[in-house]
Amino acid sequence: MNIWDKTHECMSRDELEQLQLERLQATVNRVYKNVTHYRKIFNDADIISEDIRSLSDLTRMPFTVKDDLRVNYPYGMFAVPLREVVRIHSSSGTTSKPIVMGYTKNDIKIWSNLVARFMTAAGVTHDDVVQITFRYGLFTGAFGVHYGAEAIGASVIPMGTGNTDKQIMIMQDYKTTALVSTSSYAIALADRIEQLGIDPKSLSLKVGLFGGEPWSEKMREEIESRLLLSATDNYGVSEVIGPGVAGECLCKKGMHIYEDAFLPEIIDPETGDVLPLGSEGELVLTTLTREAFPMIRYRTGDITSLDYAPCECGRTLARMKKIARRSDDMLIIRGVNVYPSQIEDALFSVAQGETPYLIVVERKNAMDSMEIVVEVTDKIFSLELQKQRSFLEAIKKRIASVTGINVDVRLVESKSIPRQKGKIARVLDKRNI
Numbered sequence: 001m002n003i004w005d006k007t008h009e010c011m012s013r014d015e016l017e018q019l020q021l022e023r024l025q026a027t028v029n030r031v032y033k034n035v036t037h038y039r040k041i042f043n044d045a046d047i048i049s050e051d052i053r054s055l056s057d058l059t060r061m062p063f064t065v066k067d068d069l070r071v072n073y074p075y076g077m078f079a080v081p082l083r084e085v086v087r088i089h090s091s092s093g094t095t096s097k098p099i100v101m102g103y104t105k106n107d108i109k110i111w112s113n114l115v116a117r118f119m120t121a122a123g124v125t126h127d128d129v130v131q132i133t134f135r136y137g138l139f140t141g142a143f144g145v146h147y148g149a150e151a152i153g154a155s156v157i158p159m160g161t162g163n164t165d166k167q168i169m170i171m172q173d174y175k176t177t178a179l180v181s182t183s184s185y186a187i188a189l190a191d192r193i194e195q196l197g198i199d200p201k202s203l204s205l206k207v208g209l210f211g212g213e214p215w216s217e218k219m220r221e222e223i224e225s226r227l228l229l230s231a232t233d234n235y236g237v238s239e240v241i242g243p244g245v246a247g248e249c250l251c252k253k254g255m256h257i258y259e260d261a262f263l264p265e266i267i268d269p270e271t272g273d274v275l276p277l278g279s280e281g282e283l284v285l286t287t288l289t290r291e292a293f294p295m296i297r298y299r300t301g302d303i304t305s306l307d308y309a310p311c312e313c314g315r316t317l318a319r320m321k322k323i324a325r326r327s328d329d330m331l332i333i334r335g336v337n338v339y340p341s342q343i344e345d346a347l348f349s350v351a352q353g354e355t356p357y358l359i360v361v362e363r364k365n366a367m368d369s370m371e372i373v374v375e376v377t378d379k380i381f382s383l384e385l386q387k388q389r390s391f392l393e394a395i396k397k398r399i400a401s402v403t404g405i406n407v408d409v410r411l412v413e414s415k416s417i418p419r420q421k422g423k424i425a426r427v428l429d430k431r432n433i
């Protein structure tokens with residue numbers, strides 16, 4: 001089994017912890033000097049960077065939450081001047097404004113090497129033809145994986161999303177050996193390949209790298225048997241870098257988390273207390289190498305646990321379990337993060353006021369779909385049909401522009417959405433992953 005960066009992936013725990021401490025001290029210094037938000041919260045908590053003498057001192061630092069990033073929109077959390085930033089990405093915020101992340105040249109180099117780690121661990125080499133089906137653009141997924149695959153020296157096909165028939169044609173003709181996608185899109189591809197009567201044996205696929213959304217072992221079995229490839233999971237969060245936080249090796253027993261670049265903690269999402277080793281809780285990450293956008297104790301909202309036992313592959317880095325669930329109400333729709341509050345903001349702004357609604361999420365033919373069921377209020381009811389139609393269109397447009405996903409919107413009779421104790425549950429997620 002190939003290892004991309006033996007020095008960092010196979011370090012002894014002592015060496016690793018020494019490196020983590022040095023990098024943590026440098027990061028804390030950097031954010032204190034350069035990021036007003038951190039300077040203020042450190043001052044308020046009476047912390048100076050010299051207080052970090054051991055890794056356990058990290059627990060004295062306050063958490064960073066999405067709302068901190070929203071308040072500091074767009075560049076308030078950057079730790080370098082904009083002239084040193086060579087790339088800007090963004091991810092969903094909880095409201096209509098996104099979160100903005102910056103990368104220096106060095107951040108991009110380190111990011112590419114982190115991605116190269118999980119790609120190599122999954123079996124990708126410079127001989128591979130890698131087809132990337134993530135959306136190119138502000139989302140970190142496509143560019144992150146793209147640069148990692150190029151660092152390995154593989155031949156990269158920057159397909160982007162959608163156009164399934166063309167994806168399959170290219171997969172056949174260009175002899176794609178490694179598929180990068182969400183797990184649900186891999187199943188959609190398998191369905192279409194079957195419909196088109198193409199024998200998967202005639203394809204050249206060997207490796208599948210799936211990330212960006214939760215998926216189960218059952219889905220892994222299905223993807224592997226239908227596409228005839230080895231499927232591995234990889235995990236990332238835009239606010240800390242993008243893809244390249246953790247990835248499986250061929251043992252497929254958890255994702256090695258790149259602890260030399262991200263210091264992980266598992267906390268109780270209710271109390272914020274750090275939980276004992278091996279417990280299940282919310283993953284909190286502190287970046288150890290980021291120059292432009294360092295994060296101290298960023299609450300990911302992802303519930304998992306860490307396993308520090310040695311892995312047969314030789315890597316010494318801890319492994320995180322598949323994400324069990326979220327600690328908040330974030331939904332992942334076709335790999336895109338959506339907060340119910342974004343939908344509500346969009347709906348209420350078009351409706352010019354509060355309107356009872358329900359978000360229904362389903363997985364049909366392997367693809368996630370979202371429908372917004374809106375109760376007719378007297379105001380909407382009194383609109384003529386044409387105006388009702390343009391009202392629905394306006395909601396769709398607004399939601400698409402804020403979240404980047406297309407939804408269906410349906411009007412239903414007043415009081416027809418079920419209530420419990422007078423309250424509507426805002427989300428009905430019917431997916432069974």
Ligand code: DLL
Binds near residue numbers: 215238239336
């Ligand atoms: O999804 C980065 C990424 C792109 C990772 C492509 C892997 C591949 P965000 O859009 O910020 O970043 O979404 C991050 O997605 O907090 C998890 O809830 C979820 N997520 C990401 N990877 C996995 C995974 C990218 N392998 C959020 N399993 C995270 C389960 C995942 N959930």
